[in-house]
Amino acid sequence: MPLVPITDLNDPRLAPYRALKQTNDTARRGLFIAEGDKLVERLLRSNIALESVLLSEPHVAQFAPLLPPDLPALVIADDAVDALVGFNFHRGILACGRRPAPPSLETIVAGPRSTLVVCPDVQDPENLGAIIRIAAGFGAAGLVLGPHCADPFSRRVQRVSMGNVYQLPIVLTDDVVAALAELRSRHAMSSWATVLDADAEVLDPRTRPDRLAIVFGSEGHGIPRDVVTACDRRVTIPMPSGVDSLNVAVAAGIFLYELTRKSDDAR
Numbered sequence: 001m002p003l004v005p006i007t008d009l010n011d012p013r014l015a016p017y018r019a020l021k022q023t024n025d026t027a028r029r030g031l032f033i034a035e036g037d038k039l040v041e042r043l044l045r046s047n048i049a050l051e052s053v054l055l056s057e058p059h060v061a062q063f064a065p066l067l068p069p070d071l072p073a074l075v076i077a078d079d080a081v082d083a084l085v086g087f088n089f090h091r092g093i094l095a096c097g098r099r100p101a102p103p104s105l106e107t108i109v110a111g112p113r114s115t116l117v118v119c120p121d122v123q124d125p126e127n128l129g130a131i132i133r134i135a136a137g138f139g140a141a142g143l144v145l146g147p148h149c150a151d152p153f154s155r156r157v158q159r160v161s162m163g164n165v166y167q168l169p170i171v172l173t174d175d176v177v178a179a180l181a182e183l184r185s186r187h188a189m190s191s192w193a194t195v196l197d198a199d200a201e202v203l204d205p206r207t208r209p210d211r212l213a214i215v216f217g218s219e220g221h222g223i224p225r226d227v228v229t230a231c232d233r234r235v236t237i238p239m240p241s242g243v244d245s246l247n248v249a250v251a252a253g254i255f256l257y258e259l260t261r262k263s264d265d266a267r
Contacts, residue, residue: 003064005075009084012075017054019086020155030099034163036091041066042132042163043095045175048106051096056081059092077126099153105179108169109187110140112209115139115260116189120176120227121218128152129160130249131216132168136161138256142169144213146176176215177230183213184232191215193223193231194255196245200236205258214259215250 007013016033025101026032032050034043040053040063050071055063056078067073081089108116114148117135122128128150135143143152150157152165183189185255189211201207215231216222228234237246237254 002101003060003073003075007076009080011074013052013072014054014076016051016082016085017094021086022246026096027099027153031111032097032099033094033153033155034097034157034158035089036159037063038095039158039163040093040095043097043166044068044164046163046237048100048166049098051098053096054081054094054158056092060121097153102172103142103169105163105171105182105187106173109183109189110141110212114141114189114212115256116141116144116183117252117256118144118176118180118191118213118215119149120215120224121148121221122216123148123150124219125150125154125156126160127219127247127249129157129165132157132161132170132250133164134166134249134256136164138253138260140168140256140260144171144173144179144210145170146175148199148218176224176227178207180213180215180227180230187211188235189213190235191231192235193217193228194251195223195234195236197234200234202238203235203255203258205261208259214255216248216255219248 016031020033034040044066052072052074053067054074058078060075064073076084117131117140119131122131132143142198145152152170158165180191180243181190190209191213193215215223215227
């Protein structure tokens with residue numbers, strides 16, 4: 001693991017870490033930044049390739065032994081980190097990873113009993129990060145994200161997902177309706193739309209098919225009408241009168257807990 005001391009903050013090797021709040025240059029270059037020891041350690045345990053790590057001088061002894069021998073470790077003065085990244089940062093280590101190529105639907109649909117999470121339009125990074133963490137926690141096979149969702153490798157999504165974004169397969173699609181049709185026709189996977197509708201079926205895990213894509217809508221407008229129409233069923237969580245909705249990540253937790261229990265528990 002080569003330690004590379006850097007004294008000039010204009011050094012081009014520092015470019016991915018510069019002014020992280022003001023630029024999306026890392027995404028355009030196919031990169032992303034992970035912040036702090038917990039995320040970097042989980043990133044190192046994943047199959048995602050890294051470009052470099054950035055260490056502040058006081059943290060070299062703590063983190064250097066954890067790094068692969070061929071990974072460049074850029075080292076700068078502790079008082080220079082804030083000026084570089086553009087905000088107060090005291091966690092000692094950042095990493096620059098290469099964004100993995102998104103998998104295809106076919107590669108994440110496996111096994112006789114499988115659950116996929118589909119998000120056509122979840123734009124809030126904290127909600128998306130929580131959904132990723134919840135989906136991983138309840139054993140979902142992967143996520144399908146529509147074109148207007150938050151960036152799954154944004155700094156906030158990574159933090160809220162607690163690094164589960166590095167492990168959970170995430171398919172990106174420009175056409176959620178077509179993706180649902182492919183799941184049904186080629187992979188025998190049913191789809192349920194989670195909706196706020198008194199006419200929808202009440203959630204009952206005993207009725208779930210073995211292969212299920214569960215669709216969650218956006219924070220403000222729910223699931224687009226064409227996506228709802230493309231689903232096989234509409235399901236809802238019963239709530240007392242006067243409570244109109246739950247946060248989408250909370251709702252995802254309830255649905256996935258109920259729907260990903262073992263068959264013997266749910267039937």
